[in-house]
Amino acid sequence: MIIGVPKEIKNHEYRVGMVPASVRELISHGHTVHVQSQAGAGIGFSDDDYIKAGASILPTAEDVFAAAEMIVKVKEPQAVERAMLREGQILFTYLHLAPDFPQTQDLIKSKAVCIAYETVTDSKGRLPLLAPMSEVAGRMSIQAGAQALEKSRGGAGMLLGGVPGVEPAKIVVLGGGVVGSNAARMAVGMRADVTILDRNIDTLRALDEEFQGRAKVLYSTEEILEKHVLAADLVIGAVLIPGAAAPKLVNAGHIKRMKPGAAVVDVAIDQGGCFETSKATTHADPTYIVDDVVHYCVANMPGAVARTSTFALNNATLPYIVKLANLGYRDALLSDQNLLNGLNVIDGKVTIREVAEAFDLEYVDPKATLA
Numbered sequence: 001m002i003i004g005v006p007k008e009i010k011n012h013e014y015r016v017g018m019v020p021a022s023v024r025e026l027i028s029h030g031h032t033v034h035v036q037s038q039a040g041a042g043i044g045f046s047d048d049d050y051i052k053a054g055a056s057i058l059p060t061a062e063d064v065f066a067a068a069e070m071i072v073k074v075k076e077p078q079a080v081e082r083a084m085l086r087e088g089q090i091l092f093t094y095l096h097l098a099p100d101f102p103q104t105q106d107l108i109k110s111k112a113v114c115i116a117y118e119t120v121t122d123s124k125g126r127l128p129l130l131a132p133m134s135e136v137a138g139r140m141s142i143q144a145g146a147q148a149l150e151k152s153r154g155g156a157g158m159l160l161g162g163v164p165g166v167e168p169a170k171i172v173v174l175g176g177g178v179v180g181s182n183a184a185r186m187a188v189g190m191r192a193d194v195t196i197l198d199r200n201i202d203t204l205r206a207l208d209e210e211f212q213g214r215a216k217v218l219y220s221t222e223e224i225l226e227k228h229v230l231a232a233d234l235v236i237g238a239v240l241i242p243g244a245a246a247p248k249l250v251n252a253g254h255i256k257r258m259k260p261g262a263a264v265v266d267v268a269i270d271q272g273g274c275f276e277t278s279k280a281t282t283h284a285d286p287t288y289i290v291d292d293v294v295h296y297c298v299a300n301m302p303g304a305v306a307r308t309s310t311f312a313l314n315n316a317t318l319p320y321i322v323k324l325a326n327l328g329y330r331d332a333l334l335s336d337q338n339l340l341n342g343l344n345v346i347d348g349k350v351t352i353r354e355v356a357e358a359f360d361l362e363y364v365d366p367k368a369t370l371a
């Protein structure tokens with residue numbers, strides 16, 4: 001198969017779909033890999049590094065999209081990239097369609113085979129291609145929150161861990177999955193006062209066992225959520241209903257009643273965000289203030305630590321890239337229900353229920369589209 005790796009174009013996005021070691025692996029399976037010139041420059045890989053791994057370098061994204069049977073990316077395709085997709089071409093990347101109607105429309109129009117990293121599952125129902133970036137974003141969320149609480153960002157001027165004789169900040173983590181548990185680990189390590197809310201009893205048990213009282217672990221009723229959010233200095237938004245738009249757990253009224261100078265970090269912003277007042281921001285201008293509460297809502301947080309993130313992402317995606325390349329999308333998807341769960345749009349049809357429901361579009365059984 002001919003595989004194409006374009007340079008990412010989102011604001012301050014330095015990750016790349018494949019590192020040279022991944023390219024080498026595909027070449028060893030007999031595939032051809034075209035990489036856009038400078039695609040890896042942001043994480044220290046030159047065009048020469050890719051050539052040594054066996055890739056050929058193409059000057060523009062247009063060249064890569066035109067040549068490739070499968071495009072491997074990191075972030076959801078931007079409008080100019082969507083315009084370059086064609087019928088039957090495989091797109092393997094993060095998509096986050098449920099909060100993004102323009103992208104959904106364009107992918108339908110393209111008739112491409114669009115497989116989203118974030119809805120591929122594993123045998124335990126987890127999300128193996130989302131998890132590495134959730135680990136990164138969860139850990140980063142506490143750094144982002146710490147900065148948001150500084151005076152220069154509009155925060156109350158609090159140090160997360162306090163100092164001897166002064167109380168630490170109260171951090172509330174909404175959702176105790178991969179993002180939430182990683183956020184809590186960092187926050188506990190910094191000696192903040194940490195409370196995690198979730199609705200999955202098994203998750204609550206596992207967190208309770210892990211933290212042994214160093215973080216409070218609570219079932220998230222509306223009452224508990226309101227009580228803890230209103231008392232918080234920092235709230236991390238880390239809930240997910242796979243494939244669907246994030247539930248708006250914190251409304252504008254809650255934000256109004258939060259402490260002045262408090263901060264929220266909405267990691268779930270890639271799925272639309274779990275604070276009613278969230279709107280996506282960029283690394284160039286990450287925060288804004290609503291009712292004296294600092295909001296950090298960057299949708300590609302791991303892009304800031306692109307080197308760590310690209311390796312972590314490639315470790316997870318490579319086996320799936322190899323499978324798609326070796327078998328072709330039809331056999332790869334039909335032989336692996338977990339990979340099939342990643343199929344969001346194919347031949348102009350929506351094959352993920354949550355996205356179809358979000359936009360009142362027809363849902364088509366993915367298997368029916370491959371018959």
Ligand SMILES: NC(=O)C1=CN([C@@H]2O[C@H](COP(=O)(O)OP(=O)(O)OC[C@H]3O[C@@H](n4cnc5c(N)ncnc54)[C@H](O)[C@@H]3O)[C@@H](O)[C@H]2O)C=CC1
Nearest residue numbers: 133134137175177178179198199200239240268299300301
């Ligand atoms: N902004 C960014 O750069 C990044 C964002 N993310 C996003 O972070 C979000 C969280 O991802 P993960 O932690 O991997 O998901 P996960 O599936 O591991 O965890 C989500 C948790 O939310 C809980 N939950 C769902 N609905 C809830 C509710 N109403 N109340 C309380 N808890 C609820 C679930 O029980 C689960 O434990 C996703 O939207 C993901 O796409 C991930 C990586 C980077």
Ligand SMILES: CC(=O)C(=O)O
Nearest residue numbers: 133270299300301302
């Ligand atoms: C998951 C995601 O949105 C990211 O890694 O940017």
Ligand SMILES: [Mg+2]
Nearest residue numbers: 256257258291
């Ligand atoms: Mg207020």
